[in-house]
Amino acid sequence: DVKVTQSSRYLVKRTGEKVFLECVQDMDHENMFWYRQDPGLGLRLIYFSYDVKMKEKGDIPEGYSVSREKKERFSLILESASTNQTSMYLCASSLLGSPGPQHFGDGTRLSIL
Amino acid sequence: GQQVMQIPQYQHVQEGEDFTTYCNSSTTLSNIQWYKQRPGGHPVFLIQLVKSGEVKKQKRLTFQFGEAKKNSSLHITATQTTDVGTYFCAVNYGGATNKLIFGTGTLLAVQP
Numbered sequence: 001d002v003k004v005t006q007s008s009r010y011l012v013k014r015t016g017e018k019v020f021l022e023c024v025q026d027m028d029h030e031n032m033f034w035y036r037q038d039p040g041l042g043l044r045l046i047y048f049s050y051d052v053k054m055k056e057k058g059d060i061p062e063g064y065s066v067s068r069e070k071k072e073r074f075s076l077i078l079e080s081a082s083t084n085q086t087s088m089y090l091c092a093s094s095l096l097g098s099p100g101p102q103h104f105g106d107g108t109r110l111s112i113l
Numbered sequence: 114g115q116q117v118m119q120i121p122q123y124q125h126v127q128e129g130e131d132f133t134t135y136c137n138s139s140t141t142l143s144n145i146q147w148y149k150q151r152p153g154g155h156p157v158f159l160i161q162l163v164k165s166g167e168v169k170k171q172k173r174l175t176f177q178f179g180e181a182k183k184n185s186s187l188h189i190t191a192t193q194t195t196d197v198g199t200y201f202c203a204v205n206y207g208g209a210t211n212k213l214i215f216g217t218g219t220l221l222a223v224q225p
Binding site: 031045058099100102103107 | 119144146157161201203205211212214215218
């Protein structure tokens with residue numbers, strides 16, 4: 001089974017802090033994704049990556065950046081956290097090619113105070 | 114821009130009743146996926162539909178892709194309490210990207 005592991009289940013940070021969310025997958029998937037999930041809005045794509053050091057903006061990239069130095073690891077960075085970035089963050093991975101199933105981690109519930 | 118409408122937002126049923134959620138796009142889709150998210154859990158892939166008019170079944174769940182490839186439905190026959198959760202459609206518009214756009218989801222509550 002595919003395992004997608006997010007470093008923290010819950011995280012509390014302060015406004016203005018630089019925040020790192022880590023995601024690791026163990027199935028050698030080329031694609032990795034970061035979403036945020038908010039009530040009534042579904043899942044919105046922040047960034048995705050289809051290869052090491054490659055990244056593409058999703059629908060809501062403002063205020064975020066990403067890093068993919070190794071195939072199995074995809075990091076989401078909040079450069080200067082703000083209260084409107086309080087949310088559930090979900091990481092997912094999938095094989096390259098015509099969109100196949102995305103496998104999700106358990107999520108990180110991030111609160112910015 | 115591309116929009117994905119999912120209705121209803123919420124459905125409350127008695128156990129044993131049927132349930133249907135609909136996903137509509139303003140633009141022709143390449144393919145569509147369906148996911149289920151249990152309360153407190155993460156989205157789990159259910160199925161992918163690719164062909165126009167395609168119908169797939171998984172036990173009590175029936176998935177359909179519209180002839181024009183702009184809409185899809187998920188129907189659950191005789192709901193059970195284990196069906197509780199939020200059902201999301203996720204669409205792909207084709208091209209070089211593997212990007213999915215998720216619908217807003219339908220939350221299903223099942224009363225025993």
